[in-house]
Amino acid sequence: MEDELCYSSVTFKPFDKEKSKVRQSEEPVLYAEVKRKQSTSHIETTEKGASTPISPVYRGVSVFLGLFCFLLLAALTAVSVFYYIHVSKHNNILAQYTKERAANLQLLADKEVLEQERARLVTQGQQMNNTLDFIIHKSSFTGDKYCQFTGNGVRCTSCPQNWIQNGSSCYYFHKGNLWDTWAESQKNCEKYGAQLAIIDSVGEQEFINQHTESYYDKYHGYWIGLSEKMGNIWVWTNGARLERGFWINKPYEGYKYCVLSMPSENPLKSWKDESCYMISRWICEVEVLTWPSFLQAQRNHSDPST
Structure with a gap:
């Protein structure tokens, strides 16, 4: 409801030159007073609202929501830390696997080279044995x-x-x-x-x-x-x-x-x-x-x- 205004009448006297010589300090001072009258119903409502107490149920819900938000934040923090540790461990394992796989491939390549060399040496040994046998059994060999x-x-x-x-x-x-x-x-x-x-x-x-x-x-x-x-x-x-x-x-x-x-x-x-x-x-x-x-x-x- 809008505030009500109170009005008062103000009287202005005519200016008298003769009396102007009178010391200004002696002149009476008139004041006009304007008062603002507030709505009674609004004041009553405000006063009534200010004096209403908070319900214990609402207070418990607020505490629960606050505690729930805290627990949720703590859970998210724990999950983030666990994820970071897990990803770091996974990356380390992957790097180690890649390194060992490369080493294994190199070993396989080296093994193949050694097998070829072994086969060559075996063949060469057989050839030398055959040659020696031929020479031994040929008394006239030169x-x-x-x-x-x-x-x-x-x-x-x-x-x-x-x-x-x-x-x-x-x-x-x-x-x-x-x-x-x-x-x-x-x-x-x-x-x-x-x-x-x-x-x-x-x-x-x-x-x-x-x-x-x-x-x-x-x-x-x-x-x-x-x-x-x-x-x-x-x-x-x-x-x-x-x-x-x-x-x-x-x-x-x-x-x-x-x-x-x-x-x-x-x-x-x-x-x-x-x-x-x-x-x-x-x-x-x-x-x-x-x-x-x-x-x-x-x-x-x-x-x-x-």
């Missing part, structure tokens, strides 16, 4: 027929110099002007730790025929390691019996002949039996010698010469 000194050190070939490799064997085709009997030819081969050629396949016979050439007359050929024993039995120099022959004509029986391989247009018909005392060229055969890889040199494929 290293200079296989190995030569070069600017890069010693280099060795699978076959002796001037021999030709075919498969697992090396062959020497004698083409000089000095000829020998079958027995002498066998001794010439033994100087290299070899023997007269033993032919046991069509492919080998074709290879032999490919590297032979006609010389002197049609009766001369190349001695191979086949000879006749008692009872018309044909035997190779290693003691094995003949299983398949490549004869031009059926051989004679009972004369103890030896066999020449003749140059022929048909490789499968090129063997001829002849007296073992006839002098002719010869063909030697020896197994391939496998050297350790650090001693191996390029194979010698040149044609044999004296």
Whole structure:
């Protein structure tokens, strides 16, 4: 409700010049008083509100809410601290895992390198054992027929110099002007730790025929390691019996002949039996010698010469 205003009347007297001379201190002073009268109902309401006490229920709710806010803040703080510690621990574990994984990968790579090196050393050891075994069992073995000194050190070939490799064997085709009997030819081969050629396949016979050439007359050929024993039995120099022959004509029986391989247009018909005392060229055969890889040199494929 709006405040009420109280009004009072004010009287103004006319100005008198004569009395103006009178000392101002003696003049009466008039005051106008304006009083503001407040609404009684408003004052009563204010006074009544100020005097109303706070309910205990509201006070308990306020305390509970305050305590709840405090507990909630404390819980959030604890969760934040726990999360920070957990994340830090997780990051440390992840970093350690990454580091150990990288180390593990490096170890696996090193292991693979070591396995390869081990396999290489095992292979090299086997090669050296095979080479040593070959040398031990060849009383006439001479290293200079296989190995030569070069600017890069010693280099060795699978076959002796001037021999030709075919498969697992090396062959020497004698083409000089000095000829020998079958027995002498066998001794010439033994100087290299070899023997007269033993032919046991069509492919080998074709290879032999490919590297032979006609010389002197049609009766001369190349001695191979086949000879006749008692009872018309044909035997190779290693003691094995003949299983398949490549004869031009059926051989004679009972004369103890030896066999020449003749140059022929048909490789499968090129063997001829002849007296073992006839002098002719010869063909030697020896197994391939496998050297350790650090001693191996390029194979010698040149044609044999004296």
